[in-house]
Amino acid sequence: MTELEFMAVAFGFANIALLIQRNVWNFPCGLVMVSLYATIFFETRLYSEAMLQVFFFCVQLFGWWKWTRAIDNEGDLVVEWSSPRTLLLCALCTVALSAMLGETMATWTDAAAPHVDATVAAASVVAQFLLSYRRIENWVYWIAIDVLSIVLYVWRGLNLTAGLYIVMLMMSVFGLIAWQRSRVASAPLV
Secondary structure (H helix, E strand, C coil), X not given: CCHHHHHHHHHHHHHHHHHHCCXXXXXXXXXXXXXXXXXXXXXXXXXXXXXXXXXXXXHHHHHHHHHHCCECCCCCECCECCCHHHHHHHHHHHHHHHHHXXXXXXXXXXXXXXXXXXXXXXXXXXXXXXXXXXXXXXXXXXXXXXXXXXXXXXXXXXXXXXXXXXXXXXXXXXXXXXXXXXXXXXCCCC
């Protein structure tokens, strides 16, 4: 456990806790967390994960901007379900991105786990866009990502980060439940 990893974990907890509450201030915590993890993942040769943090930094800024424009009159963030078409597109993008990135990392780098790492990265890209657009299904993606990440990080000796992802897995389940309840509560009565 390094001091850098400890700090990344602390900001990760804060980020997810604020996400569950649909609080726009999750984004500054997320920006710090991904900046720290970019360094950590590069040092442990998880290159897809390291590149993903650069993407996350940019999409955190985008999500922050999108969320500030989606607050209702009561000050609550409005969340929504995705259409079946959107979900199909998300699945196809995840598979295609994972295959391309995994093969690239396996061919051109000394990546420790190129295909698993690429799958986590590809699914995370899709999940982050779902999150930026306030789609409830982002939590389902994060649950799957957390499970795969736990295995990957334990294998690479990032035990504190694996611990973070165990807690994030539980938090993602709570997030899914909370966002579903929020959507039901905000749905117009018929």
